[in-house]
Each structure stands twice: as structure tokens, then as C-alpha cells.
Amino acid sequence: MSLAEIINEDMKSAMRERNQRKLEALRAIKAGLLLLKTGKDASSGEIPATVEMQLLQKLVKQREESAHTYRSQGREDLAEEENFQAEVIRAYLPQQMSEDEIRDYLTSLVVSLNAYDIKDMGRVMGVAAKELAGKADNKKVAEIIKTLLTR
Secondary structure: OOOOOOOHHHHHHHHHHOOOHHHHHHHHHHHHHHHHHHOHHHHOOOOOHHHHHHHHHHHHHHHHHHHHHHHHOHHHHEEEEHHHHHHHHOOOOOOOOOOOHHHHHHHHHHHHHOOOHHHHHHHHHHHHHHHHHOOHHHHHHHHHHHHHHOO
């Protein structure tokens, strides 16, 4: 079952349960998927799984940034709603790797690619970004690679 089908089924359930908060988050995902479906990455009408994961990560990040902004302005009620939506969207992402798991994977990757200094960061990051798509934040991956290559 594709992500779009799963979202549609969950939207039906949320409507039956009269859960407006969850329904709003699911509608945001569906809108993003519809935009992707008409975009350049989905020429066949199907959206690649990696692009779907990128969309979900983007939606979560937007919600987290909005929540931070609302908190800084003293609007806890709006921040709470953004955090709730981020959690609903995050449920459709694969399980995130812990920092130790990322570090272990990257250490073995650096060894297998014979990367020795910071000049090899682009090469390592390219492979790691593809392998860890949806499982780890690229910013955290880049930080860990940088520390591994500057030793």
C-alpha cells in the first residue's frame, strides 16, 4: 500500500472519530503528496519513496520551526498544536536511528570508502545521505562525518 493510500485510509478513520486535529495534519500530508504528484520527480504518476520521506521530513521540520516561533512569542496554544501535528506526521516516517547507530554506520562507511581527511567529506556524505534517507537527519550526519574525518 502506498503512502497516499495509507493517508487516505487514516483520514477516513479520523473523520469517523471526529478527530479534527489529526485530520488537519493528514490533510497537510495529502496536499504535499498531491503537489509532488504533479511535480518533476513523479513523471510516471508514482512518487518515489525517497521523495515521500523527504516531504514528510520537510513537513515535520516546518511544524517544529513554527512551534519554536510560537513559543518565542508566548503562544503556547499554537505551539502545542504544531507539535501535535509534527508527531502525527512523524508517525509515517521510518524509525529514526540513534546517534550511536549513526556513528557506528558512518565509522564503517568512512573505513570502507578509504576516507582519511575532510576533503573526502563530500564523497562520504553522498553515500550516507542515500543510505540513511529518512532514518537520520542530514545535519547530524554531516556533523558526525566532520568529527570522524578531522581526527
